[in-house]
Amino acid sequence: MSETAAPHGYIHNKDDYLRRLRRLEGxxxxxxxxxxxxxxxxxxxxxxxAMTKALQSFALGLLDEHLDHCVLDAAKAGGSEAEIKLKEASDAIARLVKS
Amino acid sequence: MSETAAPHGYIHNKDDYLRRLRRLEGxxxxxxxxxxxxxxxxxxxxxxxAMTKALQSFALGLLDEHLDHCVLDAAKAGGSEAEIKLKEASDAIARLVKS
Amino acid sequence: MSETAAPHGYIHNKDDYLRRLRRLEGxxxxxxxxxxxxxxxxxxxxxxxAMTKALQSFALGLLDEHLDHCVLDAAKAGGSEAEIKLKEASDAIARLVKS
Amino acid sequence: MSETAAPHGYIHNKDDYLRRLRRLEGxxxxxxxxxxxxxxxxxxxxxxxAMTKALQSFALGLLDEHLDHCVLDAAKAGGSEAEIKLKEASDAIARLVKS
Incomplete structure (x- = not known):
């Protein structure tokens, strides 16, 4: 997180993510x-x-936004924060690929 | 399917399957x-x-019961029914492996 | 295996399986x-x-033949052999789904 | 890519990656x-x-190096190059998760 709390990437599409999750609940x-x-x-x-595919697609969408916002911002800011964010993202990707 | 016909394999563990699904809903x-x-x-x-893994484990449990009961029974009875059941199971397995 | 060594299901398509494996090696x-x-x-x-998909498709083909031949034959013969074969197949399916 | 331009992330571990691929060929x-x-x-x-897992692990290693080097460098340089690299990476991740 950086200058006066940049919001998470997915926030811009919060309603869309909530809609997908309600469908998963359904x-x-x-x-x-x-x-x-x-x-x-x-x-x-x-x-x-079908539900597994929907869950996977939700995760890929969220990961995209995360890379496009949080990780990109941290990369631009540079320093150890960028490395930490990339390590976190890598671990999350590995969990998705293996699950 | 009805009480007089052979029930589905998972019926014996219906409560367990419902519990897992309620957890997924949660x-x-x-x-x-x-x-x-x-x-x-x-x-x-x-x-x-975590949710994807839970869903996968639910599917594998259900598939096991299906093979152990529906498919095994059809195989014993023989004829085209056995082939149909195996084809169905194969397709379901392919969908699980690919999803 | 049973009566005077029933061959494995995939034997009928041995050349096709070898061809797929040579392509994977390539x-x-x-x-x-x-x-x-x-x-x-x-x-x-x-x-x-692409290689992962080819490997997955090879595995699904082999599993199909296994279910259609070894497992079906064991199921018809009945007894504990059928259960053992189904347990083995279930475990192999779980490994494929999780890998 | 050439010696004068920034090399790909995996180059630092080229021998390790070649060893893993020779094992896959084996x-x-x-x-x-x-x-x-x-x-x-x-x-x-x-x-x-086992081979699928080895292939997956090879891909995750390569993707990590890619994010840590090519994507991070592009992000620091900024501009449309960063977005292109992230889009490429996202697509590669989606292919891995779905395969």
Missing amino acids: QARGLQRMVEEEKYCIDILTQVS | QARGLQRMVEEEKYCIDILTQVS | QARGLQRMVEEEKYCIDILTQVS | QARGLQRMVEEEKYCIDILTQVS
Whole structure:
């Protein structure tokens, strides 16, 4: 963070991110309904794959904004802050790739 | 599917599956709170990775039960039903591996 | 394995599998050339993604044949062999999904 | 890129990257041997998972160096070059996460 609290990158699209998350919450509830109604396993798995993709896409969007704002700003400011931000971003990317 | 026919594999653990899905729903709500409170992107991404892993583990559990019950039963019965079930399972596995 | 050594499912397509693996070997050699010639990181990463997809597709093909032959045969034969084969397949699927 | 321009990040570890790629080439050859000798499908799949992980780890290492050098340098220099580099990196990350 820098000059008088530059906001996080995603803030500009906060509503869009909240909308995606509410949809994910709805997907989790839809899956509960499918299990309660004892729907066919394969149909449940299809919904799980869709939900995983939505989650992945949410994460990639957030990461983009983070690189474009927080990391870029830190890089411009230079110093150890830039390195710390890049290390954090790398670790987050590795977790996404491996999950 | 009905009580007279062979139930889906996951039915035996229905409560466990519902519990996992309620936790996933809670994770989606927790993420909304984080975005509303403008938490740090990297912390949000960490929660997304945890949620992706939970979703993956839910899917693998469900797939296991499906193979152990629906697919095994169809295989024993033989005929084209076995092939159809295996094809369905293969497609679901491919979607999971690719998502 | 069972009655007088039923062959593995993939044997029927052995040449196709060998061809895919030779291509993967070629991709690994192509990547070495790119690194030697100090090609641009992003271009190398694009090739790595292509190679990962090829490896994934090889694995899914092999798994399909395994389910269609070894697992189906074991399921028909019944008994503990069927359970062992399914457990093995489940573990292999989990490794693929998580890798 | 040339000796006079800033070298790619991975150049500092070129030998290490070449070693990893030779090991990947060896794994692809090992898999061919397993298919030729008609080894058990599950054992082949285990090797494929190991190779996928090695490939993923190679990609994450390369991406790290790319962010730490090429992207950081472009960010410091500023201008549209920084944005282009970040967009490229984002796209490469998305391909890795989805593959």
